[in-house]
Amino acid sequence: MMKRSVIVSLCALFTLTQQAPSVDNCACELTHSETVFPHxxxxxxxxxxxxxxxxxxxxxxxxxxxxxxxxxxxxxxxxxxxxxxxxxxxxxxxxxxxxxxxxxxxxxxxxxxxxxxxxxxxxxxxxxxxxxxxxxxxxxxQELETYDTMQVMKTQQDNQRMMKDLNQCKTGHHSIAKPTQPPPGNCPHGKFLNITGPRVNTQGEYPGSYHYGAWGRDPKPEAGKKKWYWLVMLTSENKFSNYVRLYSSLSALVVGVSAPGDVQIHTSNPTTNTIQGPNVVLYGGALYYNCYNQPAVCRFNLTAKTVSTLQLPKGTRYNSNGNFCHLDSCYLFTDLDLATDESGVWVIYTTTQDFGNLVLSKVEEGEPPRLGQTWRTLVYKRGVTNTFMACGVLYATRYVNKDVEEIFYSFDTTTGEQKFNVGIFINKMSPNIHALNYSPVDQMLHAYCDSNMVSYKVLFSGMAPKPLDQPPMFLDLGSGSAEDMNDTLLDMEDPWDDVNEWWKA
Missing domain, CATH: 1.10.287 (Helix Hairpins)
Known part of the structure; x- marks a missing residue:
């Protein structure tokens, strides 16, 4: 009997042991009273x-x-x-x-x-x-704020407001620095008064061949090149060029005798860093122009034959998206206009941020050149046909009719003053002026008009013109052939010197 009882007890113990839950299989159920955050x-x-x-x-x-x-x-x-x-x-x-x-x-x-x-x-x-x-x-x-039961976000917002008030309290006792002003201007010629002429009108050695281009003088010439003139013609589709042509004098340019000839930027046209658009200038022995297919200014050193670039601000319009225009049409690839005056080189352009209005920047010399001070205007670029600089003042022109162009707008970089009523008229020799370059060397305005090269005299208040007891000198040198004029003009002193002396007398 005893053995049976022991056996029964052992069987019962074994059964209970098998039925007891394992520690590894233990599970807990957590009940959370908060709702799920709606991420x-x-x-x-x-x-x-x-x-x-x-x-x-x-x-x-x-x-x-x-x-x-x-x-x-x-x-x-x-x-x-x-x-x-x-x-x-x-x-x-x-x-x-x-x-x-x-x-x-x-x-x-x-x-x-x-x-x-x-x-x-x-x-x-x-x-x-x-x-x-x-x-x-x-x-x-407001709904999301209900999930911030511990008010963590509310505390952070309160802290941010306190920090803002503290910073305002700290800076409130300090005076606000006045913005720096550009140095006072000093135009040695006096106030811009008028334009007379044209004084020179010639088609040079390629009559009627190249409608777009630019020409002029280097305001900061290298030694021995004081009387030199330069010419850039857009030789590919009236849009592109890859060289600048040099002339030893105005007479040489008129009769088409180029010396030393062409200085080539690249053998291909167009290609990287060649010329795009007619608005180019020569300054300090370097050609400044709109780089091909870029919102950038290229500087081509005529002596070293090297090109350096200046990238313009983001949003600058290029590739014929910010042209000069008049009521009937626009001048292709005139997005960037380079200009020179007594102080150096300038670039006129527009950006998407300025809603199509003219922007003016100083180009500082160097390798590479860099962008200096920038000014923004209230004049719409597509309502302008051309611009030029004189004594730190930007002037803009507009098309009146096929015979007359008007200088209607000015922006003084020294004072910031803008005028929409300049009212100086230019007598044109051709309906379209594709490029205007002011030369501070002789106060001349050089225009390239439908393959014609035309010059005008800029009159300032500091000049005392000679009484007009005889008609002004007008050199219409484009009517004869180069052969007929070569013997006479090349032996003359530069005829432009006579014009300058006449005005200084």
């Missing part, structure tokens, strides 16, 4: 905030401000010109030139108004859309 909603709010920041920025406001400032400048000038036109009334016969000017001004004002209306509609649509987005974000953020 998808937070991501949606972040995306909406990022979109608002990209759509609403200072650039949008600046665009509207620039258009309003442009209208503010143009409308009083238009009213003044209309009053002047009424005074010119003579038995119902109005001054034709004044009518052309007013017609151009009306078109430009209408263009500004159209751009303003379009911009205002766009901004209104954007404002309505953004207001709706902000309201949705506000509701979602």
């Amino acid at each position: 998808d909603k937070l991501t949606k709010v972040k995306d909406s905030a990022s979109q608002c920041n990209s759509n609403i920025n200072r650039r949008k406001t600046l665009e509207l401000d620039k258009l309003l400032q442009g209208l503010e400048q143009r409308l009083p000038q238009l009213q003044k010109d209309l009053s002047q036109l009424e005074m010119e009334d003579d038995e119902d016969l109005y001054e034709v030139l004044s009518l052309y000017v007013i017609e151009n001004e009306l078109r430009e004002v209408n263009q500004l108004i159209n751009r303003l209306n379009m911009t205002t509609r766009t901004h209104q649509h954007l404002a309505n859309h953004t207001t709706k987005q902000l309201e949705e974000m506000r509701v979602e953020m």
Whole structure:
């Protein structure tokens, strides 16, 4: 009996042991009273905030401000010109030139108004859309705040506000530094008064062959090259070139005797770092121009035969997207305009950030050249046909008719003053002026007009012109052949020296 009892007890113990749960299989159930944080909603709010920041920025406001400032400048000038036109009334016969000017001004004002209306509609649509987005974000953020039971975010926001107030308190006792001003200007010639001429009109050695190009003198010539002239013709599709042609004097240029001849940038045309567009200048023995297929200025050293580049700011328009224009057409590949004056080299261009308005930058010499101070204007580049610099002042022209161009705008880099009523007229020898270069060597304005090379005398208040007891010297040297004039002109002193001496007398 005893043995049976022991056996039964052992069997029962074995059964209980088998049924007991293993320690490795132990599981606990945790009940959390908080709801799950909606990460998808937070991501949606972040995306909406990022979109608002990209759509609403200072650039949008600046665009509207620039258009309003442009209208503010143009409308009083238009009213003044209309009053002047009424005074010119003579038995119902109005001054034709004044009518052309007013017609151009009306078109430009209408263009500004159209751009303003379009911009205002766009901004209104954007404002309505953004207001709706902000309201949705506000509701979602209020909902998300309910998950911050420990008020971590609220504490961080309070700390940020305190830090901001502390920084304002620290900086509030310090005076704000005044912005630096450019050095005062000093034009040795006095105030820009007028342009006379043309004084020289020639087609050179390629009559009617190359419609786009530029020519002039080096304001900072190398030794022995004081009287030299340079010529760049766009020889490929009226868009590109790969060399600069040199002449030992004005006489040599007129009769087509080039010495030392062509200085080639590259054997191919066009290719990397060759010339794109007609707006080029020569300064200090180097040619400055728009690099081929780049928003950049190239500097070609004529002696070393080397090219260095200056990249312009991001957003600079190039490849015929920011041209000079008039009512009928635009001048291809005039995105960048290089200019020289008494202080050196300048570049005039436009950017997407400036909404098509002219931007002016100083080009500092060096290898490579670098971008100096920059100024922004209120004049729309596509309403301008050409620009040039004289004594630190930017001048812009516009097309009046096939016989007349008007210098209508100026921007003084010393004072920042802008004028839309300069009112100096240029008598053209051809309908289109593709390039204008001011020469501080002799105060001449060199124009390249439909393959014609034309020069005008710039008159400043510091000059005392000789009384006009005889007609001004006008050298129309393009009518005869090079062979007929070669014997006489090449033996003469440079005829331009006579013109300069006549004006200085």
